[in-house]
Amino acid sequence: MNILVTGGLGYIGSHTVVSLIETGHKVIIADNLSNSNKEVLDKLNSITNSNILFYQIDVTDSDKINILFEQHKLDGVIHFAGYKAVGESTLKPLKYYYNNLLSTITLAKACKKYNVKKFVFSSSATVYGDNNVPFKETMSLLPTTNPYGETKVMGERILQDLVKSDPEFEVTLLRYFNPIGAHPSGLLGEKPNGIPNNLMPYITQVAKGKLKELHVFGNDYPTIDGTGVRDYIHVMDLAEGHVAALENIKQGVHIYNLGTGNGTSVLQLITTFEKTNNIKVPYRIVERRQGDIASCYADVTKIETEIGWYAKRTLEDMCKDAWHFEKSTVTLV
Ligand SMILES: NC(=O)c1ccc[n+]([C@@H]2O[C@H](COP(=O)([O-])OP(=O)(O)OC[C@H]3O[C@@H](n4cnc5c(N)ncnc54)[C@H](O)[C@@H]3O)[C@@H](O)[C@H]2O)c1
Missing domain, CATH: 3.40.50.720 (NAD(P)-binding Rossmann-like Domain)
Known part of the structure; x- marks a missing residue:
């Protein structure tokens, strides 16, 4: 087409x-x-x-x-x-x-x-x-x-x-x-301007040292570990x-x-990222962010x-490819 x-x-x-x-x-x-x-x-x-x-x-x-x-x-x-x-x-x-x-x-x-x-x-x-x-x-x-x-x-x-x-x-x-x-080539990925709104680019920029620490917005939600699930x-x-x-x-x-x-919690995603890429992501729990909900995941039936479509890649693949992309991008300081 x-x-x-x-x-x-x-x-x-x-x-x-x-x-x-x-x-x-x-x-x-x-x-x-x-x-x-x-x-x-x-x-x-x-x-x-x-x-x-x-x-x-x-x-x-x-x-x-x-x-x-x-x-x-x-x-x-x-x-x-x-x-x-x-x-x-x-x-x-x-x-x-x-x-x-x-x-x-x-x-x-x-x-x-x-x-x-x-x-x-x-x-x-x-x-x-x-x-x-x-x-x-x-x-x-x-x-x-x-x-x-x-x-x-x-x-x-x-x-x-x-x-x-x-x-x-x-x-x-x-x-x-x-x-x-990101694309496995490391050529395409998410490249937000300024401090990222979304969790993964925030994680990768902290891992790379572009940002000092990750803010985790709330750990008192009714979820597996209190952090938001997505x-x-x-x-x-x-x-x-x-x-x-x-x-x-x-x-x-x-x-x-x-x-x-x-559904994966914020802390679960951080841990998976750290294990998959063998790198630490310093984080701090801060106040809940206005407008965030506790849990959001799909029924994909x-x-x-x-x-006949379903997602094939794992959370580890997501963490590996996101990190590969971040490492491939040039940081202008
Ligand atoms: N990324 C997410 O988490 C997410 C989740 C749900 C829905 N969406 C939706 O998916 C779509 C794509 O998201 P994304 O993450 O790729 O965003 P993105 O900002 O990376 O891509 C949007 C693209 O549209 C272009 N654009 C914006 N307004 C335009 C206009 N008037 N004319 C021509 N080009 C214009 C931008 O330059 C940009 O290249 C958006 O509609 C977004 O709302 C995104």
Whole structure:
């Protein structure tokens, strides 16, 4: 298939581009580089031994998107482009609503206009709110605690309404759990600006000595050791999940969790990282962080039974590849 990948130079998008090309699909990337770097394109070309078509455009810009759709006969869109920092979204809600909603609307309008019926949307486990674990696709969604989460709830709703109005659309909403790890080459990975919001880049930067110590937000949650429990999934498994979802896409709206189904606490992840890579990660327990929930992990039965996809890589693989990527990146002091 000929697939437009928005946000294809970002963390999850870039790994998915690799999986798409490796499975024989053609890819066009649209990214405005607001949270990525053109070097990623060179790395993608080198990993896949190809010359990927890249447009540096903002996908909220309908004129540019229409030109792109006119020039290329697309079979489908995988829409990753968006802002994702939960904390920032509470400080700058309009920035988040504008970018995350307008990008989805602009692309969906172009899909309708140019008769591109396959649409895969990056949603998030955050839409479940503080439900009882494991999270199942059939659960009623509870309020999220931040504008970022609300953009995902609304993005899902917009696409659901589109399908109601035009049942020929084939829309898959993928609710990601916690992607970590990196491409085994060490060329692609998660490279946040400033102090990381997510746990794994925080761990790797502390291990490397870029940051002094890791802050563990709360150890009084009702979990195995009091620290928060999450469903960590290797980003390459997540990438392969997109290919499986795309290849099995069908009419209507279909929602799938992309996780492993296993919950791991913060302390368990730190210990696994230390053992796997034989390196210490100094940490300190601090106050709970506002908006965090105790436990979040997936019920993955639906995607396993309907699509036959399941995550194959272990927590050790995630820790090894994340550390390999961190060691491969140059630290500018
Ligand atoms: N990483 C996670 O833990 C996680 C979890 C759940 C859902 N998601 C969602 O998955 C998607 C991808 O996440 P990621 O971790 O790869 O993020 P990322 O920031 O690494 O990648 C997003 C990419 O989109 C680009 N972008 C943003 N707005 C754009 C616009 N208007 N036009 C063109 N390009 C734009 C950025 O430059 C970046 O390259 C996001 O929608 C995110 O909300 C991520």
